[in-house]
Amino acid sequence: MSELKHLSLNLLQYLSGFGNEFSSEDPRCPGSLPEGQNNPQVCPYGLYAEQLSGSAFTCPRPTNKRSWLYRILPSVRHKPYTAMHCGNLTENWDEVEPDPNQLRWMPFTIPKSSEKKVDFVTGLHTLCGAGDTKSRNGIGIHMFTCNTSMVDRCFNNSDGDFLIVPQQGEILITTEFGKMMVEPNEICVIQQGMRFSVNVFGETRGYVLEVYGAHFELPDLGPIGANGLANPRDFLTPVAWYEDREVATGYTVINKYQGKLFSSQQVFSPFNVVAWHGNYTPYKYNLDNFMVINCVAFDHADPSIFTVLTAKSSRPGVAMADFVIFPPRWGVADHTFRPPYYHRNCMSEFMGLIKGHYEAKEEGFQPGGGTLHSTMTPHGPDRDCFEKSSTALLKPERVADGTMAFMFESSFSMAVTKWGLETCQRLDKSYYQCWEPLRKHFDPNWRPSKQ
CATH class of the missing domain: 2.60.120.10 (Jelly Rolls)
Structure with missing residues (x-):
């Protein structure tokens, strides 16, 4: 476990700014990033060029988000998507009548691995939310409780960004951009459309904030000035890492689309990106x-x-x-x-x-x-x-x-x-009973004391 943690931390690099252009290539393939252009007629090492766009093409430059991925096979090579069971992941906000009361939940139960194997995707449970994925305006709050790693399965959220807050247990997240180890008291953001898989090391629990229609960014500081709150240089993004692996039994890509889950099969690992550059990446932060x-x-x-x-x-x-x-x-x-x-x-x-x-x-x-x-x-x-x-x-x-x-x-x-x-x-x-003992302190005869 310690060796794995050390490896994943060595695969991180500091961001010099938030929203700037970054680049990385797997050290096993030096020169895999094309020079001078994004989409050459023939990419180095015989790679495919693929762009991942996180904003409209015509967004102003400060808000335009995209990354170029140079991969062994493009992500388009897969079988058709078919609907799959969504479990307790939902966008149905009308299941029960509205409840305006103060609500509190005790710690959410983590299933025992001896009773049932549950990975990150099957362990997602929607707690509350609002809005609509189709109109790209809303949020969802989910819990994840799991006990086993995703094996030959990855997740792709076409609806929005995931801000993941581990509470118990470390999670090793493999993305198309590289690996990130995320521990309790750290957070990570997997932005819309990015494929990722989650490895766990025992009983694991955490929170997820999903937003559709916007991306997370640093807040404006206003009168605070240039320094304070979360500093841009403390955010980490993965270093490129690839696996050239065929999966004869089939690799499952799970796609969250319009609030539902769909799956497709392909015969190779989706984590086959040898190099990338851009400003649309997954990232993590230590609180x-x-x-x-x-x-x-x-x-x-x-x-x-x-x-x-x-x-x-x-x-x-x-x-x-x-x-x-x-x-x-x-x-x-x-x-x-x-x-x-x-x-x-x-x-x-x-x-x-x-x-x-x-x-x-x-x-x-x-x-x-x-x-x-x-x-x-x-x-x-x-x-x-x-x-x-x-x-x-x-x-x-x-x-x-x-x-x-x-x-x-x-x-x-x-x-x-x-x-x-x-x-x-x-x-x-x-x-509600924690407020019931509040008692009245009002005294109509009170007067300020004389100094």
Whole structure:
């Protein structure tokens, strides 16, 4: 395992900027990248040139995304796609009636390998979402719980981007661009149309934020200036790696298309890209590298200061989805109730916990579980947190040491699936009770003390 981890990390390179042009070639085939043009009459080593476009051809240059892949056989060589069982992966937002209540899920169950072999694709479960893949406007939030690697199978999402947040277990992701090892407290993004396969090393669990109609990007910094939050150079992209392997029994390519799954067969590995260049790649990021911006006087800055990546909507300043983290940091604000304030939001907030104990709810909210506070649904600290923090001696203190919570925030009003409300049997129906003990402190005779 350690050798495999070391190998995959050696196959990563630093990005010098986010959205710039990058290139890589497998060191076994020096000179495999064509010089001076993208599509020569004859490519080096007898390779095929294939372009992967992540944006319309006519997008402005700063937003135009594409990469050229130089591969042993083109991806077009496959048998016709046929429909396959989707399991608990869905885009049906009308399975059950809407539920505006505060929702909390206990850690999602990982199947035992001795009982059932489940890989990344069969272990995908849609929890909630909104919008439509056909009109390219929406999101989905999924859990993955699996115990076995994908063997001679790969996944391709024609609907949108996957932002993957491992919570338990490392995952080795093989892509057309190369390999990435992704551990808990790291994230990776596999963009629309990129084929990938997932190897696991035991019981594995995590979260997936899917967006259709936009790509993730770094948020604008505005008055923060040039430095802060996630730094572009801390994002990693794979180094080219290929396998020239025929699969006589058939290699399965699974395609998520218009919310459904389809499969096709081919007789060779799809990870046969010897070299590539472009600005449309998979990438990963270590959350420990996030440069926290925080309040150093009084009151709260909005949680948007913790945004790692955003997928913008057509409305300026309004996101289809933000990926926000709550990392270890210092709390120093004076005259301030320091935990998250009581809140109603026009956005939907799904929270997950990678590790540790979230400050506003020390009990109940557990790693591998989640909460959903829907549009305008009130939420905030439980009674114990409120009472403790209202009387605390305000001195500089560490917040969230050993903890990493995150939020998928969206302008969409989320619908919860039948699996999320009923089938998974992890819904905590007593969640609302954490606020029941809140008591009235109002005193109409109170007067400010004289100094």
